[in-house]
Structure formats: structure tokens, C-alpha cells
Amino acid sequence: MTEIRHIVFDVGKVLIHYDPNLPFSRLIPDEAERKWFFDTVCTNDWNIEQDRGRTWEEAEALLIADFPDHEENIRNFRRHWHEMVPHAYDDSVAIMEALIDRGHDVTILSNWARDTFVEARTRFPFLERPRGLTVSGEVGLIKPDRAIYDLHAATFGLEPAATIFIDDSQKNVDGAKAAGWQAVLFRDAGTLRQQLGSMGIDL
Numbered sequence: 368m369t370e371i372r373h374i375v376f377d378v379g380k381v382l383i384h385y386d387p388n389l390p391f392s393r394l395i396p397d398e399a400e401r402k403w404f405f406d407t408v409c410t411n412d413w414n415i416e417q418d419r420g421r422t423w424e425e426a427e428a429l430l431i432a433d434f435p436d437h438e439e440n441i442r443n444f445r446r447h448w449h450e451m452v453p454h455a456y457d458d459s460v461a462i463m464e465a466l467i468d469r470g471h472d473v474t475i476l477s478n479w480a481r482d483t484f485v486e487a488r489t490r491f492p493f494l495e496r497p498r499g500l501t502v503s504g505e506v507g508l509i510k511p512d513r514a515i516y517d518l519h520a521a522t523f524g525l526e527p528a529a530t531i532f533i534d535d536s537q538k539n540v541d542g543a544k545a546a547g548w549q550a551v552l553f554r555d556a557g558t559l560r561q562q563l564g565s566m567g568i569d570l
Contacts, residue, residue, distance in 0.1 A: 372472060373472045373525040373526070374471055374473045374474075374531050374563075375474050375525070376497070377536075377539065381553045382459050382460055387444070409430070414444075417504065419507060427445070448486075462560060463493070463497070466568070471568065474523050477503065478539075479502050499522065501522060511541060511542025511543075511545075512542065513542065516546035516548060517546060520546070531563075534550065
């Protein structure tokens with residue numbers, strides 16, 4: 368196995384908590400109704416297109432045309448986005464910052480909408496610490512598509528075989544491996560420490 372020289376972190380559910388149910392448990396108190404709303408209206412497939420670069424205005428208009436009776440809650444998805452990301456995972460952030468402090472090359476590759484990532488950067492200053500970031504909404508590509516891994520590697524001069532990627536999604540881990548990277552599935556900070564240690568990466 369090639370020695371790791373580059374460490375790439377995902378953000379959502381690795382460094383920062385994300386859960387749309389946080390505001391919507393209040394906005395749609397009935398659990399069955401809320402599940403229907405996320406399964407049928409503001410679905411993950413709909414939301415990922417904002418990560419690819421679609422504007423919220425366009426995204427909302429598309430859904431409102433199909434579900435006019437749900438206009439208020441469709442708009443509430445963006446209005447209450449800040450509640451969906453209430454805090455960072457301090458133990459994961461500590462690992463990332465320790466790696467940077469020890470001189471490791473750390474960057475970020477994240478599926479995230481352009482405007483909400485701007486907000487995240489103001490709320491979570493540690494996002495400024497890595498050497499660079501690739502945000503899907505800014506480049507018009509999303510994981511697990513091969514192109515975004517290749518773009519990140521080219522932008523920051525990473526050798527794919529010497530790169531370890533940390534993501535909470537198995538699909539994105541598999542996408543990194545298909546691009547020639549090494550990758551691990553994030554479960555929790557303790558497991559990540561063990562995984563990095565097994566690769567000879569000191570913390």
C-alpha cells in the first residue's frame with residue numbers, strides 16, 4: 368500500500384452534524400407526515416441537485432409547481448437550513464486539526480450547496496484550516512462521480528494512490544477508490560484514529 372501523503376475530509380456527518388429532522392420535527396410534528404414529505408417532496412435526490420449547483424430559487428419553483436399545497440414547507444427547507452447543522456463533531460475536528468498541526472497535507476472535498484457552505488464557513492472557522500477545499504456546488508460536480516475526485520486531485524496536486532479520503536457515505540468511499548484513492552468509511556472519531564494509526568499516520 369502506498370504511503371499516505373494527502374488526507375482528504377468530507378464535512379457533513381464527519382466534521383459537522385446534519386439532520387433535516389431537527390427543524391422539521393417542529394414544522395411537521397406528525398412523524399408519518401414528515402416521513403412522507405421527505406420521501407416524496409423534499410427528497411434527498413432533490414436536495415443533492417443544490418449540491419451540484421442548482422439554485423434554491425429554481426429548486427423551490429420546481430417542487431412548488433408539483434406540490435403547491437406544500438409551498439410553505441418547501442421554502443422552509445432553505446429557511447431553516449441553519450437548524451439542520453447545529454454543531455460540529457469536536458472529536459473529529461480535533462483529529463483534523465491535529466493532523467494539520469503535525470504538518471500533514473489536509474484538504475476538504477464535500478457535497479454542499481454553494482450558498483449554505485458560505486454560511487457554514489462563517490459559523491465553523493475550522494473549515495478555513497485545511498490547505499484547500501472543493502465544494503460541489505461551486506464546481507458543478509458531486510460525489511461519487513469520478514470527475515470531482517479527479518478535479519480535487521488536480522487542483523491540489525494530490526497523488527491519488529497516496530491520498531486517503533474520509534467520508535460517511537459508502538458510495539462516496541467507493542467513488543474515491545474508483546478514482547485510485549485510498550478511502551475509509553467514517554463511523555466515529557475513535558474508529559478514525561485507529562484507521563489512521565494503522566496506516567502509519569501519527570496523531
